[in-house]
Amino acid sequence: AQSVSQHNHHVILSEAASLELGCNYSYGGTVNLFWYVQYPGQHLQLLLKYFSGDPLVKGIKGFEAEFIKSKFSFNLRKPSVQWSDTAEYFCALRHGSGNTGKLIFGQGTTLQVKP
């Protein structure tokens, strides 16, 4: 069965610190990978996505993620976080066969950035 695992449940950083959130998945076939963010009181928003091609993908607000197929990983990074990055972050997978299909989410990582 497909699954997504986010290792860090709660991360606390100071402003300007670098961020890396881990995401590993289990699925042997072609995958589409996503990072969504949920700011306090807001709905889930897409940060970035990987479908194919360059394994380093850049998203909004200075976030990037690297797809490493051999490690089944899709870690999210940001070189310097801001207080406004405080939010919950979800990694999600969709298997690549078919045009549409459900997203399988990790359990989420809560990021708290201290000013």
Place this chain on the structure above:
Amino acid sequence: EAGVAQSPRYKIIEKRQSVAFWCNPISGHATLYWYQQILGQGPKLLIQFQNNGVVDDSQLPKDRFSAERLKGVDSTLKIQPAKLEDSAVYLCASSVIAGWGETQYFGPGTRLLVL
């Protein structure tokens, strides 16, 4: 562009009562999803529609949950009768296929509390 709309935003009911949620997807999006997000977990698919047909309802508890999308646009999700464990946020998403694959866009969710 207007996003995915959901109502109500909050609902409190007693167990064994019934409740219905409504979703209006982004205009032109043929695919619509309902997800359940229990506190501390990532969203999990309940049902996927393509236009007004069901594509995947394998994880929908059909003894108490039902959903419809009669005209291929708006959708309703109903729970009857509700149980305590149905307390969760119910998310609606609609999707577009562009470039290499599908991207899902989420509404604000309906937060349900069953007492």
